[in-house]
Amino acid sequence: MTVRVPNDPAGPPGNPLSELVRLQTEFQARLAEETISYLRRLQGAAAPASPGTVVMPDGDSTLHATAKPGGSAKLELEIENRQRVHCMVTPALGQLGAASGVTWMPAAEASPPSLLVAPEQVVSLALTVAVPPELPPDTYRGMLVLQGFRQGGVPVAIAVEPAQ
Amino acid sequence: MSARVKLVDDAAESGRSTATLLASLGGRLGALHVITGATAIGSLAAGFAALGREVSATAEGARIRQALESGRAGSNGEVIWDALRIGDWVSSHAPSPVLDQFRNDLALLLAEDVDETLELLPIPPEMAGAAGAQEVPRAAFLDFAVGYWAFSVEVVRAFDALTGPTLGPPYAVGEGTPAEPGGPLLR
Numbered sequence: 375m376t377v378r379v380p381n382d383p384a385g386p387p388g389n390p391l392s393e394l395v396r397l398q399t400e401f402q403a404r405l406a407e408e409t410i411s412y413l414r415r416l417q418g419a420a421a422p423a424s425p426g427t428v429v430m431p432d433g434d435s436t437l438h439a440t441a442k443p444g445g446s447a448k449l450e451l452e453i454e455n456r457q458r459v460h461c462m463v464t465p466a467l468g469q470l471g472a473a474s475g476v477t478w479m480p481a482a483e484a485s486p487p488s489l490l491v492a493p494e495q496v497v498s499l500a501l502t503v504a505v506p507p508e509l510p511p512d513t514y515r516g517m518l519v520l521q522g523f524r525q526g527g528v529p530v531a532i533a534v535e536p537a538q
Numbered sequence: 539m540s541a542r543v544k545l546v547d548d549a550a551e552s553g554r555s556t557a558t559l560l561a562s563l564g565g566r567l568g569a570l571h572v573i574t575g576a577t578a579i580g581s582l583a584a585g586f587a588a589l590g591r592e593v594s595a596t597a598e599g600a601r602i603r604q605a606l607e608s609g610r611a612g613s614n615g616e617v618i619w620d621a622l623r624i625g626d627w628v629s630s631h632a633p634s635p636v637l638d639q640f641r642n643d644l645a646l647l648l649a650e651d652v653d654e655t656l657e658l659l660p661i662p663p664e665m666a667g668a669a670g671a672q673e674v675p676r677a678a679f680l681d682f683a684v685g686y687w688a689f690s691v692e693v694v695r696a697f698d699a700l701t702g703p704t705l706g707p708p709y710a711v712g713e714g715t716p717a718e719p720g721g722p723l724l725r
Contacts, residue, residue: 410630411673417577418632418670422565422663425554426638427545435541450540458555459645461545462696466596479597488695490648491545498540519596521688522589522637524548528541 427461427523436529437518444507447532449518451499455491464488464521465499470532472512480504480516480532503532511536550669556649557661559642565663566639580631583624587677588633590685603684612680619679628677632670636689644696 432454439447455461467482482503491497501518511534519527547553570578593599606612619625646652655661 414630414632415673417573417581418672419665419667421581421632421634421666421670422562422569423551423666423670424562424635424638424642425551425558425664426548426635427554427641428548430544430546432542432544435543437541452540452542454542454544456544456546458553459559459642460648462641462644462692462699463545464692464695466593466598468596469600479600482597486699488692488699490644490696490699492648520543520545521593521596521692522641523545528543 427457428525429520429523429527431528436531438531438533439503440533440535441503441505442535443505443509443511443537445505447503447505449501449503449530449532451501451518451528452496453491453499453520454496455493458493460493461491462488463491463497463499465501466519466521467501467503467530468517468519468527470514470516470530472510472514474510474512476510476512476514478506478509478514505532505534509534552664554642554645556646556651556655557658558664559646559649560652560655560659561661561663562639562642563646564660568663576627577631580628581634582636583628583682584631584674584677585634585636586685586689587628587681588674588685589637589688590681590683591675592685593688594681594684599684599688602687603680606680606683612683615679615683619682625677625679628682629674633674636685637692640689640692640696644700647700 437449437451439449441447451465453463464487465484467480470478470480472478480503482501485500485502489497489499513531513533515529515531517527518530552558590599590603594603606615649655
């Protein structure tokens with residue numbers, strides 16, 4: 375049996391040899407991709423664990439605040455460290471959104487911006503959120519996250535009242 | 539109105555204690571002898587990228603990301619990242635939990651029972667297992683850049699908090715003759 379190999383790499387449509395080469399190439403590429411993915415997972419599983427921290431809300435933990443456009447809203451969070459060693463806490467506010475569809479990327483200033491919490495210590499954290507003058511009155515909801523900690527953050531609701 | 543949260547150990551792990559943090563640090567140092575430099579650096583870079591993806595969801599992180607994205611640094615970074623296939627390389631490594639590792643090492647510096655715990659060494663480290671084997675999205679340049687920024691800010695803030703209670707005034711007054719200035723730059 376004779377197999378003719380044309381110079382044209384694409385070959386005519388339906389050429390069984392070019393189709394075979396294409397399938398073989400795709401198979402090799404997929405195999406390489408899956409192998410790398412497997413090795414990455416293997417490497418991750420065999421690495422030493424780094425014990426982390428979980429944020430657990432104490433009761434109804436939604437942070438509420440009220441402000442007028444052009445003013446500022448103040449959020450206060452108490453943090454209790456129930457772990458056996460110090461915890462570094464860095465708060466950050468995510469995007470806020472209202473039922474009307476308006477979204478707000480807030481400028482928030484935390485005081486202090488980060489803090490070290492000793493075991494069994496309870497600390498207070500204040501966040502001042504500047505409300506833009508052009509923001510329509512509504513209730514804006516979102517999350518305050520403690521950066522790098524596992525399992526979410528603290529729900530936030532800021533009610534922006536009419537200026538008058 | 540204020541709210542309250544508790545910081546607790548992950549129920550799936552043995553928790554954060556001086557012993558487990560020392561074991562984790564020892565395990566990381568030990569792992570360096572059995573992996574290549576490329577794997578170590580690749581894992582760290584993948585860890586910064588994973589942190590960057592998380593931080594980009596916050597208002598401050600999104601601002602930094604947008605600022606990088608709209609300037610020359612963002613476009614040049616993307617071009618270099620793609621041309622040198624850094625993204626492919628970084629994405630082929632398991633991300634190191636860089637922030638957890640830094641915070642754990644920092645906690646060790648403040649622990650009151652380090653001397654007693656060091657006497658217990660060697661303590662076998664817990665392995666990451668399934669948690670470390672999870673699939674992660676491809677690392678983009680901006681993920682890495684935002685993660686590197688967030689990590690650097692955290693380091694500065696941590697050392698500010700660490701030295702705050704014992705930091706002296708920015709000036710010092712003493713007695714006696716000032717020392718003769720020296721050094722190769724003053725020759």
